[in-house]
Amino acid sequence: MSEIIEETREVKQSEDYKGEIYFNGFEVGFSNSDASIHLRRNSETVALLNMSFGTLKTLSIFLTDLINDIEDRTGTVNSIPEFKKKMEDSLLRENEK
Numbered sequence: 001m002s003e004i005i006e007e008t009r010e011v012k013q014s015e016d017y018k019g020e021i022y023f024n025g026f027e028v029g030f031s032n033s034d035a036s037i038h039l040r041r042n043s044e045t046v047a048l049l050n051m052s053f054g055t056l057k058t059l060s061i062f063l064t065d066l067i068n069d070i071e072d073r074t075g076t077v078n079s080i081p082e083f084k085k086k087m088e089d090s091l092l093r094e095n096e097k
Helices: 002-013 053-074 080-096
Strands: 025-030 034-041 044-052
Touching: 034 053, 044 053
Parallel strands: none
Antiparallel strands: 025 034, 034 044
């Protein structure tokens, strides 16, 4: 983990560094040869990621590994649909009282 922290410091000092992007949603799509991910913050697109299918698959593997590591350390991480379902269920139970 300390390696990624050091690399992050180095990247931020690079003149090629474009800044950080926070997003809380996304949309995905693909063409005949590439995939794209539209990063969204509060329903507004804040960045576009375009990549080859090979890069997309590699990214998905690394993201899956990251989530598995986080869940091993902390318990379940809810996806957005899972979180929404739990909130809706909770509100329904609350309204039934």
